[in-house]
Amino acid sequence: YHLAFLLAHAAVWLISVVSGRSGPERVRLVVLGVALALVFFGQPLWIPPLVPFLILLGYSRRRLVDFAFVGAATVVAGLLIRAIGAGADYWSPPVPSAFDLMHGILDLPRRVWIHFTGFYYYDAVIPPPLFTKIAAGLWCGLLLAAIGAPFVVRGRHRPVLAACAAAVATSLALATVSTGAGFMPRYLLPLAGFVVTSQAIVIADFWRRGGDARRLASLVVALVVLAGAGAAPEFGTVSLASAPRERPVAEEAAIRALIDELTRRGVRYVYTLDPTLQWILTFQSGERILCRWRDPRDRYPAYPKAVDAALLGGRPVALVGDVAEAAAMRHVLPRAGAADLPLITIADRYFAILDPSPTLLRGLGFDINGLTPHDGAR
Known part of the structure; x- marks a missing residue:
């Protein structure tokens, strides 16, 4: 996401620079093509919103050879990326296949609102506090302004504003096709950047006009800054954990207690029931404890392979999860022959089961590297 966000807007900047010039601009066009390839492999959600800017490039320069340079650079860079990563067996998320377009359209305002609050964890929504609601409301207003800007603003900025409006509309359209459990508010992350680009142009234009236009621009900037300043500390008071609720022990202290307990028992390899807990434990322990979730590859395949090698090699391992899941696990253990x-x-927040068998882990959905579906337990 970070790479795609950065390079997508670098691509927009390159397009704006090249569009204003009449020369060949071969180097910038090649760099643009490479950036597009990296965006595609980083997070392809940014590619469709970039199409209006590529159309703007063609409209401004009217040189078909430009697209030959961009296309060739994109293809060559993409092939090089595939070749370099050919030996890396990285996890790739499944593409949602069950779409309900009408539901997506009707649910779009809620999705946009949740996205702009930022108070979500995957698809779990957390009620936002006051200033966050105000800030989200302002951003929703700016989104509408970005869509309407090309119909109101005249002059040389109008084509860019039209491209921004089309990019915003494209991002919104993409958000309607991911439905149900397949939709995550983070899929709207491309939206904000194009809203900011559009409104920065509009505010700068209003500022140059002076008079009432300048006062309106100043008011909008002041409201956004003040609402953002009020919302920022509110993020420090909410837990974005997978099961947020009141706990007797703070999250950081509970993680530290969990790491200390595992270390004391000589456990350096852990299976986690929470897909994000694996990263928290791994990084908070300074990689003294390596963790994995159910997927046998995930974002960094070396971790799952190391954990599975420890399991199959007879070294100490543990299964870790949220304490809320402990009651269910007590019923699972006897059925898996592990009573x-x-x-x-640990800290009334996490549980750990020492030395779980492959049978137990596979029953919980863990796909273990080095075991075929017919291999038995240890």
Whole structure:
């Protein structure tokens, strides 16, 4: 996401520079093509909103050879990226296949609102506090202004504003086709950048006009800054954990207690029931503890392989999850023939099961590297 966000807007900047010139601009066009390839492999959600800017490039320069340079650079860079990463077996998320377009359209205002609040964890929504609501409302207003800007603003900026409006509309359209469990508010991340680009141009234009236009621009900037300043500290008071609720022990202290307990018991390899807990434990422990989730590859395949090698090699491993799941696990253990395995509670927030068998792990959905579907338990 970070790479795609950065390079998508670098591509917009390159297009704006090249569009204003009449020369060949071969180097910039090649760099643009490379950026597009990297955006595609980073997060392709940014590619469709960039299409209006590529149309703007063609409209401004009217040189078909430009697209030959951009296309060739994109293809060559893409092939090089594929060749370099050919030996890396990285996790790739499934593409949602069950679409309900009408539901997506009707649900779009809610999705945009949730996205602009930022108070979400995957598809779990957390009620936002006051200033966050105000800030989100302002951003929704700016989104509408970005769509309407090319119909109001005249002059040399109108084509760019039209491209921004089309990019915003494209991002919104993409958000309607991911429905149900397949939709995550983060899929709207391309939206904000194009809204900012559009409104920065409009505000600068209003500022140059002076008079009432300048006062309106100043008011909009002041409201956004003040609402953002009020919303910022509110993010420090909310837990974005997968099961946010009141706990007797702070999250950081509970993680530290979990790391200390695992280290004391000689456990350096962990299976987690939470897809994000694997990263928290790995990074907070300075990689002294390596973790994996159910997917046998994930974002960094070396971690799942190391954990599975420890399991199959007979070294100490543990299964870790949220304490809210402990009751269900106590029912699972006897059915998996593991009733004798102790379930340890740490800081009233996490549980750990020491030395789980491959049978237990596979029953919980873990796909273990080095085991075929017909391999038995240890």
